[in-house]
Amino acid sequence: MRSINRRISLVPDRPDLLAVWSSFAVLMFCMTALGPVLAEIRTEFDISFTGIGFVVAVQGMGRGGFMLLLGSMADRVSARRLLPLGLVATGLSMLVVAAAPNIWVLVIGLLAGGLGFGLIAPSAQVHVAQRTQADQRRRDIGRMMSGGMFGAFLAPVVAGLLASSLGWRAAFVAVAVLAFCSASLVSLVRSLDTPRTPDPTPSTTWWSALELRRSVLAVSVLAVLLWGWANAARGIVLPLYGSVGLGLGPDGVGLLLTITLGGRAVLFFVSGSFVNRFGMVLPLVITCMTGIVGTLILFATPTTTTYIGLGIAFAFNGLSSPLILMLLAERSPPHRMGRAVGITQFLVDSVGLAMPLLIGLILDLAGFSMVGVLLAAMSAMALAWGVRVIRETNPSARPDLPTPNQSTN
Secondary structure (H helix, E strand, O other), rough: HHHHHHHHHOOOOHHHHHHHHHHHHHHHHHHHHHHHHHHHHHHHHHHOOOHHHHHHHHHHHHHHHHHHHHHHHHOOOOOOHHHHHHHHHHHHHHHHHHHHOOOHHHHHHHHHHHHHHHHHHHHHHHHHHHHOOOOHHHHHHHHHHHHHHHHHHHHHHHHHHHHHHHHHHHHHHHHHHHHHHHHHHHHOHHHHHHOOOOOOOOOOHHHHHHOOOOHHHHHHHHHHHHHHHHHHHHHHHHHHHHHHOOOOHHHHHHHHHHHHHHHHHHHHHHHHHHHHOOHHHHHHHHHHHHHHHHHHHHOOOOOHHHHHHHHHHHHHHHOOOOOHHHHHHOOHHHHHHHHHHHHHHHHHHHHHHHHEEEEHHHHHHHOOHHHHHHHHHHHHHHHHHHHHHHHHHOOOHHHOOOOOOOOOO
């Protein structure tokens, strides 16, 4: 009888988790569709490379700003309301981008896309943190985030093909239709309608509502180092190293990026189970050590082998990136999880605005080798700071978490 019950318990029966996963996939698909068509946008609107850098930065500005403003909403409103609303907002913003008659309307559309991110990301993360059992939370957080990586993995290929055959505007129309269809399906998942945990001590000031507590800020610093490293590698270093260092065309760079993102998505998916089995320190060590070695490879003469080395380092970052949400889920009270996620993403994106300018300046003055030094230093700091943060984790912030004597397998 026990064996039968065990088999039954292993049958997946969580459509809400599938809805959260797919929402993240569609969200990141829409956000990543911009990359393959930047050259076409630059040509049509006759803007400089600096202007293109501003266009890319606008996405981060909208994402971080709306996450800060809307993160607390996830603590009060169910995911069944926020996820479809966020997907619709994302779809509408993509239509604005597709119909943009000039660069400024396109910028407004990209900024508006941050509204969808601010509605979807905190809500999805809060739902998973509150609706899964303590011994499965880390696993489910990793799998949820793998949805975003899956969307980011598909977007360059799909958007590139659509842009090549029908024009760059068709790519954004297609992702808008995808967002609208996903919104209608997600709204049907009743199990996303969960009661919110009441806040026993409501915030009386705007400043206190931001959840600027020491434990949250400590995790945010680690997020700036881990996520900032990954954003710089994916958005700037890998594409430029392929096109400038190796002389590859857009198709070659896109193919290598897609392969790298695919490996990263797999590591995101298994990260939660890996952490449950080996703890948080080991994936952090693996990520940071491969990050140090992979970026110092930039001192060597650019070859396909060095590019692969850097790509492997980027992919392995996916093993520890979910640690940020795991730590926030374990250190934040249930009624403040959304606010903690919001302030963390805002800080990451705020610091991220300076990274393109800094890396561009370093490339102009010293080349890829010194960029490798910068990224290696970020990995080293992430290792030192991350071990400290993990050891200071306070399980008492979440009374439903297992104690050190309880099994997490």
